[in-house]
Amino acid sequence: QVQLVESGGGQVQPGSSLRLSCAASGGISGFYARGWFRQVPGKEREGVACISSTDGVTYHSDSVKGRFTISKDSAKNTVYLQMDSLQPEDTGVYYCAAGLLACSSSGYFKYYDYWGRGTQVTVSS
Numbered sequence: 188q189v190q191l192v193e194s195g196g197g198q199v200q201p202g203s204s205l206r207l208s209c210a211a212s213g214g215i216s217g218f219y220a221r222g223w224f225r226q227v228p229g230k231e232r233e234g235v236a237c238i239s240s241t242d243g244v245t246y247h248s249d250s251v252k253g254r255f256t257i258s259k260d261s262a263k264n265t266v267y268l269q270m271d272s273l274q275p276e277d278t279g280v281y282y283c284a285a286g287l288l289a290c291s292s293s294g295y296f297k298y299y300d301y302w303g304r305g306t307q308v309t310v311s312s
Contacts, residue, residue: 189213189301191283196306199273203310207268209283209303220290221266222299223257225279234296235281236268237289246295273310280305
C-alpha cells in the first residue's frame with residue numbers, strides 16, 4: 188500500500204522556521220519525483236517546491252524562493268521542506284506528493300500520482 192506521511196507542521200510566529208518531513212513507503216521508490224504543495228480554504232492548491240528523481244534538481248516557486256528549501260534523504264525515502272522566515276501568508280495545509288513524470292520542465296507541479304493527507308502550518312503572532 189502506497190503511503191506518503193507528512194509531519195512537522197505546527198503553529199509558529201512570523202519569522203520562525205519549521206521543517207516538514209514526508210516519509211514514503213509501499214512502492215514509492217527513488218524513481219519518483221517528489222513535491223510539496225499547500226492549500227488554504229477557498230484557494231486553489233499551490234505548488235511550493237519539487238525535487239526530481241533523476242538528478243536531484245530542485246525547483247521552488249517564486250513565492251518561497253530564498254526562504255524554503257526542499258531536500259531528500261534517499262536512504263530514508265524521505266523528503267524535507269525547510270521553511271525559514273515564515274510569514275502569515277505561508278499558512279495552510281501542506282501536502283507532499285510523488286510522481287514518476289513530475290518535477291520537470293514539462294510541468295514542475297503536474298503529473299503527481301500519490302498524495303499525503305497533509306499537515307497544518309499556521310503562522311501568526
